Amino acid sequence: MVTAITQGIQVSVEVTYQAEFSNPHQHHFVFTYKVTIENKSQHTYQLLSRKWEIFDAAEEVKIIVGDGVVGKQPILEPGEKHSYISGCNLISGLGKMSGSYTMEKLFDGKRIEVQVPEFQLIANFLQN
DSSP, X not given: OEEEEETTEEEEXXXXXXXXXXXXXXXXXXXXXXXXXXXXXXXXEEEXXXXXXXXXXXXXXXXXXXXXXXXBOOEEOTTOEEEEEEEEEESSSEEEEEEEEEEEETTTOOEEXXXXXXXXXXXXXXXX
């Protein structure tokens, strides 16, 4: 698990290689990742959007931008957490992701960019 904190917002990511859904002979590698966002600040924030940078060793970097996370724009009161699971397909078994969330403080409308720590996407058989 990797973790980063930006202005009291903690983001942790756990990655799992999905061997049963992958087919290395056809250059298809599936990864899931669980993200937990925890509000350790004294303010209420809403997650508005996300930006991902996906690096696949066999391709150029992909940039993905969109509203919310998995169809939601959660509001986090101080001390609250929001977790979700998503996934990524690579054509190689080696890559990494990083990114950020745009979050808005509900008290005054101030927006911050919360960093998502870089995490590795490595097929299990490549780690030996």
